[in-house]
Amino acid sequence: xxxxxxxxxxxxxxxxxxxxxxxxxxxxxxxxxxxxxxxxxxxxxxxxxxxxxxxxxxxxxxxxxxxxxxxxxxxxxxxxxxxxxxxxxxxxxxxxxxxxxxxxxxxxxxxxxxxxxxxxxxxxxxxxxxxxxxxxxxxxxxxxxxxxxxxxxxxxxxxxxxxxxxxxxxxxxxxxxxxxxxxxxxxxxxxxxxxxxxxxxxxxxxxxxxxxxxxxxxxxxxxxxxxxxxxxxxxxxxxxxxxxxxxxxxxxxxxxxxxxxxxxxxxxxxxxxxxxxxxxxxxxxxxxxxxxxxxxxxxxxxxx
Ligand SMILES: Nc1ncnc2c1ncn2[C@@H]1O[C@H](COP(=O)(O)OP(=O)(O)OP(=O)(O)O)[C@@H](O)[C@H]1O
Numbered sequence: 001x002x003x004x005x006x007x008x009x010x011x012x013x014x015x016x017x018x019x020x021x022x023x024x025x026x027x028x029x030x031x032x033x034x035x036x037x038x039x040x041x042x043x044x045x046x047x048x049x050x051x052x053x054x055x056x057x058x059x060x061x062x063x064x065x066x067x068x069x070x071x072x073x074x075x076x077x078x079x080x081x082x083x084x085x086x087x088x089x090x091x092x093x094x095x096x097x098x099x100x101x102x103x104x105x106x107x108x109x110x111x112x113x114x115x116x117x118x119x120x121x122x123x124x125x126x127x128x129x130x131x132x133x134x135x136x137x138x139x140x141x142x143x144x145x146x147x148x149x150x151x152x153x154x155x156x157x158x159x160x161x162x163x164x165x166x167x168x169x170x171x172x173x174x175x176x177x178x179x180x181x182x183x184x185x186x187x188x189x190x191x192x193x194x195x196x197x198x199x200x201x202x203x204x205x206x207x208x209x210x211x212x213x214x215x216x217x218x219x220x221x222x223x224x225x226x227x228x229x230x231x232x233x234x235x236x237x238x239x240x241x242x243x244x245x246x247x248x249x250x251x252x253x254x255x256x257x258x259x260x261x262x263x264x265x266x267x268x269x270x271x272x273x274x275x276x277x278x279x280x281x282x283x284x285x286x287x288x289x290x291x292x293x294x295x296x297x298x299x300x301x302x303x304x
Contacts, residue, residue, distance in 0.1 A: 001026050002158065002190050007046055007056035009039075016042050017053070018214040026061075027188045029181050029204045031195055034211035035236060040194045041162060043211065047192065048080055048160055049073060060158065078106050081156030081189075083180075085163045087143040089135040089150075095122070096131035099149045106154045121149040125179060141172035145179070152183060159184065159191040165200060173197070177204045198243055201225060210236070226250065 002024040009017040016039045024030040032040045045051040047058050049065065058065045060076050081102075089098050096118050103114045122128055125145040135143060144164060151159055161180060165173040181204040184191040193200065201208055205222035212232045220228070226247060228234065238244045 001061055002047065002192070003059040004043075004047060005057045005059075007043065007053045007058070009042055009046060009051065009053050016214050017046065019056070020211070020214070020216045021056075022209050022216060022219060024190055024192050025207060026190045027185055028191070028206035029184050030190070030192045031201060031205045031208045032192060032211060033195060033201060033205075033208050033236075035196060038211045039214045040196075040211055044160055044162060044192065044194050048082065049077065078154065079157035081151030081154070081159045083144070083147045083151045083159070083161040083164055085166055087135075087140075087147040089143055089146055091135050093135075094131065095127065095133050095135070095138070095146050098135070098146055099153050102150060102154050117153055118149075121153045122146075124152070124183070125149045139172075140167050141176065144168065144172075144176045148176075148179060148183065152187070152189075155187075157189060159189045161191070161193040163194055163196075165195065165197050170199065173199065174203060180204065198237060212236075 007020045046053045099118045210218040
């Protein structure tokens with residue numbers, strides 16, 4: 001679990017983050033959502049320590065990160081996997097050398113152990129056999145997969161993805177989203193993804209943090225996001241025509257359900273409402289009759 005508390009960051013006079021707090025849960029895909037320039041990437045960089053916040057703190061599984069001793073920060077950094085925008089592979093290295101790179105840098109693994117780990121990670125992202133290819137020989141989606149394999153190779157505890165879908169067609173983007181979610185759940189990783197892609201929100205947004213002008217305006221799940229009354233969030237979500245149509249269909253379906261429910265209640269009320277005759281019979285003094293209530297109901301029903 002990663003906790004951030006009251007993060008502030010300005011560049012000169014420009015305030016970019018204005019007191020952002022939140023908890024990113026383990027085993028969940030946490031999304032930082034917001035329009036361009038709203039501070040998502042700066043927040044991500046503050047969390048991983050690439051930018052120092054002016055104020056506020058970041059805690060990884062209870063260990064204070066910001067301003068802590070260098071060796072403690074390095075220990076935490078070793079547990080962080082990063083998937084960069086555009087994959088950021090080393091063009092001069094093969095696929096397997098790219099994935100092996102953090103193992104060489106961060107672990108004491110032998111050559112044989114590294115080879116096994118590289119093969120395992122490439123298999124896990126569906127790239128078995130692509131070891132010797134160069135980045136220039138593979139597609140954008142495959143590059144993202146190599147990026148994911150490289151990020152998880154050193155057994156990361158925390159995974160940060162900056163716009164993992166950028167530049168991908170919708171189908172490939174969905175596959176990458178699903179892969180990130182599967183890996184997050186399978187290895188119980190705390191994953192934070194920067195995105196402005198509503199498809200990702202709907203497919204994999206376990207928890208969504210909506211940033212607006214450097215502030216966190218809303219947080220919730222993908223099931224809750226369509227029903228908020230935050231104007232800025234609604235403007236963001238429904239800027240997309242497909243999302244507006246989806247919302248309209250959902251509202252129409254709900255209206256139909258409500259009407260159906262009302263009709264059912266009316267029918268039930270009607271069936272169970274005693275008729276005038278029954279009321280009169282019940283109100284009248286009853287003869288002593290062990291079958292009283294049944295007889296009364298029966299009488300009423302006979303007269304309806
Ligand atoms: N190193 C920096 N120096 C000065 N300004 C910066 C720096 N990094 C980011 N900014 C500014 O901070 C603001 C937020 O940038 P950020 O990259 O976090 O936006 P974002 O929400 O990730 O947008 P996008 O979705 O377009 O990537 C922008 O106005 C940007 O110009």
